[in-house]
Amino acid sequence: MDNFMTHIVAITILLFLLITFLQSGIDKLIDWKGNLEWLKGHFAKTFMGRVVPLLLATILLIELVTAICCVMGIYHLIADNHTFYAVLAMFLACLTLLMLLFGQRVAKDYQGALTITCYFIVAIFGLYIIT
Template identity: 50%
Template sequence: MNYITEILILLFLAITFLQSGYDKIVDWNGNVGWLKSHFANTFLEDKVPFSLGLILILEIIAGILSLAGIWFLFNNCKEIALYSGIVSCVTLLFLLFGQRIAKDYDGARTIVIYFIPAIFLVFLLK
């Protein structure tokens, strides 16, 4: 139980990103349609499918690394967990960027709630 805080944060990130990735896969067309209207009149309007695919890949990688990081922490190896935190932060920064471009300031504020534990994980593992 040397890494209980880190493990709990990794579980949080795994649930967050794997569920979000799953939702994007299951309802790809619904997500693309909603995001096209969300990014209407921005430079991202024509890049929604590509951007969504990029976010999907990052979320799946972050989620898998989070699960792997838990296993590695039980074996006293912090490196994979640290990579998980870094990929999670980068993913959330991409999402924050999109929300700010769309001028969805409430959505951007919500991303910060997820960013805090992710950056704390990086701080704990650095």
């Protein structure tokens, strides 16, 4: 219980990131075709338009790896007070959000970029407190 209380802020942020990336990854798996079609339209007038399937697969993979690292981070913070997976999860979350931000900026979707920035603030704060 001491480890839980010591890392309660980091654990809460990891839970937030877990929900965010696990839901997003599951949505991409369940509705791959719908996501792909929407993103093709979103990036149609950009240099990224021709590689949308590769980019979607890349984001899906990193989201799922991030979610797994969040679970492992929570477990290791509570069980043995080790921060490696928590740091890795928060770093991967930041990296993923930067990729998404780049895409939104390229597509000139500034409202979408603003939304991603809110998530990034949470992730970078988590990385700050755990290191």
